[in-house]
Amino acid sequence: MENLMKRVQRVLIGVIAFFAAASMVSCGKEKAETKSDNVSVNDAVEPVKPVVLRMADNHAEDYPTVMGDKYFAKLVEERTDGRVKIEVYHGGQLGDEPTTIEQVSAGVIDFVRVSISPLTQINDKYNVLMLPYLYKDRSQYFKVLDGPVGDEFLKLINSRNMEGLCWFDSGSRNFYNSKRAVKTPDDLKGLKIRVQKSELMMGLVEAVGASPTPMSFGEVYSALQTGVIDGAENNFPSYDSTSHYEAAKYFTIDEHTRVPEMVIVNLDSLKKLSEKDQKTVREAAKEAAKKQREYWLARVEQSRRKMADAGNIITGLSAEEKKAFQDKVYPLYKKFAGNYMNVVDKILATR
Numbered sequence: 017m018e019n020l021m022k023r024v025q026r027v028l029i030g031v032i033a034f035f036a037a038a039s040m041v042s043c044g045k046e047k048a049e050t051k052s053d054n055v056s057v058n059d060a061v062e063p064v065k066p067v068v069l070r071m072a073d074n075h076a077e078d079y080p081t082v083m084g085d086k087y088f089a090k091l092v093e094e095r096t097d098g099r100v101k102i103e104v105y106h107g108g109q110l111g112d113e114p115t116t117i118e119q120v121s122a123g124v125i126d127f128v129r130v131s132i133s134p135l136t137q138i139n140d141k142y143n144v145l146m147l148p149y150l151y152k153d154r155s156q157y158f159k160v161l162d163g164p165v166g167d168e169f170l171k172l173i174n175s176r177n178m179e180g181l182c183w184f185d186s187g188s189r190n191f192y193n194s195k196r197a198v199k200t201p202d203d204l205k206g207l208k209i210r211v212q213k214s215e216l217m218m219g220l221v222e223a224v225g226a227s228p229t230p231m232s233f234g235e236v237y238s239a240l241q242t243g244v245i246d247g248a249e250n251n252f253p254s255y256d257s258t259s260h261y262e263a264a265k266y267f268t269i270d271e272h273t274r275v276p277e278m279v280i281v282n283l284d285s286l287k288k289l290s291e292k293d294q295k296t297v298r299e300a301a302k303e304a305a306k307k308q309r310e311y312w313l314a315r316v317e318q319s320r321r322k323m324a325d326a327g328n329i330i331t332g333l334s335a336e337e338k339k340a341f342q343d344k345v346y347p348l349y350k351k352f353a354g355n356y357m358n359v360v361d362k363i364l365a366t367r
């Protein structure tokens with residue numbers, strides 16, 4: 017009996033041990049499975065979807081501003097490890113300058129590179145930065161833009177949910193036409209000259225005795241060809257890249273104004289990014305501006321040579337001859353910057 021009891025006891029212990037061992041194995045297996053599940057989840061880490069932002073520019077793909085935009089996009093993508101991608105739409109694909117500015121303000125487009133001329137519609141203080149013959153030379157111009165005055169103007173559009181990130185170069189603007197070589201303001205008399213949609217630019221053309229026709233940049237070429245206008249005014253690279261030089265062969269280097277160009281961002285688009293990425297975007301824009309200014313100088317030379325080779329008549333002016341133009345346009349300061357003479361003084365005092 018005792019033997020039987022012992023045998024039953026041993027069998028029971030064996031059975032219990034078996035089940036205990038079996039359950040330990042299955043637990044272990046479960047753990048192992050859980051672990052291997054984790055591993056497989058980690059291994060298949062889904063790449064974080066990049067934030068894709070859109071940038072507009074009205075120039076051709078090989079134009080120095082678009083090259084600057086693309087350099088900016090490249091820096092941003094590299095420095096955010098691909099978290100932020102900027103797609104650059106050149107050639108006015110997203111609209112003309114006034115339209116794209118409105119779209120950036122509304123958050124439909126994230127960035128735009130523009131001439132500040134149309135920004136005067138938002139705040140007339142921008143006229144100050146594009147007054148005729150304001151800057152001594154290119155180096156003083158960028159001292160102003162990269163200093164406190166320029167910083168103030170980058171923020172002037174904050175009220176429209178936008179901010180300027182940096183300043184691009186666009187050289188100086190000059191008259192060109194299809195009728196005759198221009199040496200004096202008198203030579204411009206009666207010519208129909210296209211201008212940007214800006215009161216100051218209209219005033220400027222009137223002041224030198226010509227007749228201003230405001231028009232979108234993209235419409236100028238055919239207007240020149242059909243004779244709707246006799247001429248326009250711009251820098252060498254624009255004269256070249258738009259082929260205006262084919263329809264208006266007389267170009268005068270009168271350098272009547274420098275109109276700064278700005279890269280603008282919609283503030284909500286910027287705030288979508290982490291603080292770190294926002295900082296990267298801001299820094300990349302400033303760095304891209306430096307690069308753009310190099311692209312610019314190279315292109316001015318290239319275009320100038322191309323225009324001369326094409327047989328265009330390029331007229332230079334002596335300091336004396338330029339003064340005749342300056343005397344005609346200086347009265348515009350009172351009308352367009354009368355309320356902001358303190359800023360004009362700061363600019364003139366910048367060395």
Ligand code: GTR
Pocket residue numbers: 074113130131133186212232233250251254277
């Ligand atoms: C160019 C400028 C463009 C546009 C154009 C114009 O110099 O880069 O953005 O403003 O002038 O005259 O409309």
